[in-house]
Amino acid sequence: MGRSILPTLRTGLVIAAGYADKVRRVLFAQLRDAIKTGELSNKDVAMAAGNLNRVLFELLVNKLKADKLDVVRIQIDYEVRDSQIQFDFSTLRVELWRRVPEEEIAPVVEDFARAAPRLLEEEIRFTVEKVGETDVGDVVYRIMYRGSDVGALIVTPLNGEALVRGAVVEPTPLLLKRTRVQVEADRIDDFVSENVSRLFSEAQNVEKREAVRVVNEILSLVKAGEEGFEEALEEEVEG
Known part of the structure; x- marks a missing residue:
């Protein structure tokens, strides 16, 4: 009986043509060692x-009707046993992102392009929702944009003022460094609600991973244990 290994073949994101x-x-690449030891030959692989x-062609082209410029991601488990490679098709997973034809995109882009300059002049309007307080009395808020959670803000009350810091990941990643504001403790909720958009209009543009880190750090300070943000993984689409 030969040596058995149970790896998973993963293509990552790749255009269907490739x-x-x-x-x-x-x-x-995965079976390089097996080829070196003689367990498998180049011909076997x-x-x-x-x-x-051949099987994937039947699925992608004939069943799913994938266009050559669509993007796919494929994974399947396999086993090497007695110098044979056996695929476990019960583990086959295929993800497919279809390419939108240019004739459908072009009119939308053209219309949007006329409105884009005006959008840049508008202030991004955020809303907030109070999450709770930390052990030391800081107040934590979730920040929302058009109904979706996009960030977090933490306020440290002082005598007649407060320190505010936070971050958002959308519509563009922004970091609000520690800022001192004039506000009485009993008006903090109203102040944050009324001024969150203005505060972030002066925030710093950062990479998304940094904004995600700050948001999760702030949310982790709340006893209730708010669910954090997952950082999107950027993958290269290969041709």
């Missing part, structure tokens, strides 16, 4: 990749 080459490259690609 999935076959990506499957072949990934399989050869090439044949397995070819068989899998």
